[in-house]
Amino acid sequence: MLICRSVSECRQAIAGLRQNGQSVGMVPTMGYLHAGHMSLIKTAQAHADAIAVSIFVNPTQFGEAADLDAYPRDVERDLALLKEAGVAVVFLPEVETMYPSGDETIVETTRLANMLHGEVRPGHFRGVTTVVARLFNIVQPDVAVFGEKDYQQLQVIKRMVADLHMPVQIIGAPTVREADGLAMSSRNVRLSPEDRAAALVLSRALDAAEAVAADADATIEQLQAAIADTISAETRAALKGLDIVAAETLNTLTGPLTGPTAIMISVAFGDILLIDQRVVTP
Structure with missing residues (x-):
């Protein structure tokens, strides 16, 4: 080498x-x-x-x-x-x-x-x-x-x-995850034990959105609500960014899901910002 x-x-x-x-x-x-x-x-x-x-x-x-x-x-x-x-x-x-x-x-x-x-x-x-x-x-x-x-x-x-x-x-x-679902990141080592446990809220929020997307009548607004509700339930987490966009163009979407949709979230734990994403299909 x-x-x-x-x-x-x-x-x-x-x-x-x-x-x-x-x-x-x-x-x-x-x-x-x-x-x-x-x-x-x-x-x-x-x-x-x-x-x-x-x-x-x-x-x-x-x-x-x-x-x-x-x-x-x-x-x-x-x-x-x-x-x-x-x-x-x-x-x-x-x-x-x-x-x-x-x-x-x-x-x-x-x-x-x-x-x-x-x-x-x-x-x-x-x-x-x-x-x-x-x-x-x-x-x-x-x-x-x-x-x-x-x-x-x-x-x-x-x-x-x-x-x-x-x-x-x-x-x-594809994103590589820890055994408990947290996306691997060099920033994870900076999390306190309490914040490390709380950080699982990112994958839980994406799971909640994906569950909503499985409904044939699901809307972008329902995905947004599922993510925001999940994050807000974790007191150590602060939602800094939530974007639900067309997977290829990143154009903002509203209304019913009509094709591959990228969900991107950024959540702060103190001064440490973590991100995660998932592409869902209707």
Whole structure:
């Protein structure tokens, strides 16, 4: 496994893979890896010969410096997991590498980045697309894998790739959950024991919505009510965002369910924001 810290090292490592006739898959991460990340890597391995993983805690997608500082990090543990998983290249850039002195270029999907969860986290998706575009330019993968847990992020990246004619296939991988149903996230480790137990309300809320959607006469408004009622019953949880949209376009829906519908929720436990999603069909 090659560990690269500079752009030139990373490009040289990828060139070596190409010279051996290997296709390249990529999994961008912010580190503190868990089973969800490992699942993304397995998905990438099913679509490419060699896998490159980036570990970079991207400052431009954090709204508050305190949240950035609190983000968990354990690079040595991450590297051990990646080596065991058979990853070929790890890109470990510093902030100054990704955002060089005088940097002034951003990449943004103007509609998708500023709606839904983008209203809860202003500037977040602009930071995501800017750093992912730079990572893609450095690694130039054939395929890249992102989790479906952040459903809006997945659609934002797909839009960016299509709009900029980037020659990379974007693959969405299903959300990986803990045994009790909580979506895996590097933020989960920051939850107090009480908040960790309370966080199960996210999956319960999605279960409640899915149960409503099973009714042939179900409406968007009934799904909204089921989710809001479930979240409000948990005193430690604060519902920050609830979006029920068309699965492909993310257009807001009202009235009866008529096709695949994406439900996206964001819930705060103190200063820790968790997200989850589910696509339901009538």
